Amino acid sequence: MGGVHFRGLTLIDTILAAAASGPIRFENLGLDPVAIDFGVISIKWYSLAYLSGILIGYWYLLRLIREPGSPMARRHADDMIFYATLGIIIGGRLAYVLFYQPEILKNPIDILKLWNGGMSFHGGVIGVTCAIIWMSYREKLNWLRVHDYVACCVPFGLLFGRLANFVNGELWGKETDVSWAIIFPTGGPVPRHPSQLYEAGLEGLLLFLILWIAFWKTKARYEPGKLVGIFLLGYGLARFGVEYVREADAQLMEFADRTGLHMGQWLTLPMIAGGLYLIVTAKRRRARVEPVSGTASVS
Numbered sequence: 001m002g003g004v005h006f007r008g009l010t011l012i013d014t015i016l017a018a019a020a021s022g023p024i025r026f027e028n029l030g031l032d033p034v035a036i037d038f039g040v041i042s043i044k045w046y047s048l049a050y051l052s053g054i055l056i057g058y059w060y061l062l063r064l065i066r067e068p069g070s071p072m073a074r075r076h077a078d079d080m081i082f083y084a085t086l087g088i089i090i091g092g093r094l095a096y097v098l099f100y101q102p103e104i105l106k107n108p109i110d111i112l113k114l115w116n117g118g119m120s121f122h123g124g125v126i127g128v129t130c131a132i133i134w135m136s137y138r139e140k141l142n143w144l145r146v147h148d149y150v151a152c153c154v155p156f157g158l159l160f161g162r163l164a165n166f167v168n169g170e171l172w173g174k175e176t177d178v179s180w181a182i183i184f185p186t187g188g189p190v191p192r193h194p195s196q197l198y199e200a201g202l203e204g205l206l207l208f209l210i211l212w213i214a215f216w217k218t219k220a221r222y223e224p225g226k227l228v229g230i231f232l233l234g235y236g237l238a239r240f241g242v243e244y245v246r247e248a249d250a251q252l253m254e255f256a257d258r259t260g261l262h263m264g265q266w267l268t269l270p271m272i273a274g275g276l277y278l279i280v281t282a283k284r285r286r287a288r289v290e291p292v293s294g295t296a297s298v299s
Contacts, residue, residue, distance in 0.1 A: 023181065023183060023191050024180070024181065024182045024183065024191070025182070025183045026169050026182050026183060026184045026185055027185060029182075031166075031167045031169075032167070033045060033046065033167055033168045033169075035047075035048050044164075044168075045163075045164045045167045045168070046161075046164040046165075046167075046168060048160075048164075049157075049160035049161050049163065049164035050088075050157070050160075050161070052156070052160050053156045053157025053158075053159075053160045053161065054081065054084070054085055054088075054157065056156045057153035057154065057156045057157060058077070058081045058153070060152070060153045060156065061077050061080070061081075061149060061150065061152075061153050062074065062077055064149050064152060064153075064215065065077055065149065067221075069221065069222060070149070071141055071142050071145035071146050071148075071149065072139075072141055072146055072149070076135070076139055076141065076146075079135055079139075080131075080132070080135060080146070080150065083131035083132075083134065083135050084128050084131050084132075084150065086127070086131060087124065087126075087127030087128040087129070087130055087131035088124045088127055088128060088157075089127070090127050091120075091123040091124050091125070091126045091127020091128065091130070092119035092120050092121065092123045092124035092127060093111060093118065093119060093120075093123070094111070094123055095120035095122055095123020095124070095126065096118045096119050096120040096123060097111055097118070098123075099120060099122075099123075099263055099267065100118070100120065100249055100251070100252065100263065101118060101251065103251075104118075120267075121158070121161075121239075122264075122267045122268075122271070125271070128150065128154075129147065132146050132147050132150060142224060144224040144225045144228070144285070145221075145224045147225075147227075147228045148220075148221055148224065148225065148226065148227035148228050149221070149227070150228075151211065151227050151228040151230075151231035151232075152208075152211045152212070152215055152227060152231075154231060155203065155204050155205070155207045155208035155211065156204070156208070158199070158200070158203040158204045158207070158235075159200050159203070159204025159205060159208070160204075162196045162197070162199045162200035162203065162204060163196070163197075163200050165196040165199075166194060166196035166197055166200070169184050169185055169186060170186070170196075171195070171196055171246070172184045172186075172187045172192045172193070172194065172195060172196070172246075172247060173192045173193025173194065173195030173198075173245045173246045173247060174192060174193055174195075174245050174246065174247050175190045175191065175192055176191060176192060176193050176245070177191065178191075178193070180194065181193060181194075182194050187247070192247070193245045193246070195242055195245055195246040195247075198242050198245070199238065199239070199242050199246075202238035202241075202242065203234075203235055203238050203239065206234075206238070207231065207234045207235060207238065210230060210234055211227060211230060211231060211234075214226070214227060214230055215227060220282075222286060223282035223283055223285060223286045224282065224285040224286070225278040225279075225281065225282050225285060226278065226279055226282035228275075228278060229274070229275045229276070229277070229278025229279035229282060230275065230279060231275070232271045232272070232274050232275030232278065233271075233272055233275030233276055233279065234275070235268070235271060236268040236269070236271035236272035236275060237268075237272060239264055239265070239268045240264075240265050240268045240269075240272065243261075243262045243264050243265045246262070246264075248262045248263070249263070
């Protein structure tokens, strides 16, 4: 127990090696929810995932706003990181309680027990949107263009969050016989889809790449709403698709059977519709953009 212990992640190599020798058992991957153990206190990968997503997203936002035509200055980005963090925590937690664990409302103090887990990405999106609108109104900024820039930074948090879900052995997929299926300790004796890794790849890596191309290789950032529309559509489609191989939350199994879709799929439908609308209507919102940072004028 004494001393400090660091536990690294070599997921791909370990999983491939395990798959070559038969069904993969999660406990054989050598993963541990605890990243750093100080003996009397420990830091978990899930906590580091949130922190890393916010800090790296902030660093990338600073890089984006250095380009000509930015909708905000450095001081706005500094404020944005604070408001966005509040939006993620408050929106994510309240949405989880309302949509996934409403029984928590019977003892409202449990809403504050974030260390017990339970955050909704959909709620986090709403929370961050509210934070962007508030800050933009206060600072007289174009909230939709600010949202475009922030949307480009979100995939970092999604990537790290899904990897942390995998390390925790939670939110696993449905039973399957694919060669890379994993037997999770809390998922019974059957091999299951590592759906956390699918989501990390689609919602994190792929979505970041799409937004990177749209920002740096096209003029999408000068069409208010296009980048956030791409994010909403991309995330919505990825989450909707992966839910077909992801096991529904235990308390929502009956809901999934009754409605034909998982709660996560129902919650992505407005995102898909909203994303399509923002993309299709983006060109009509294009206007002359004067630089907030940089030197070149943008039209």
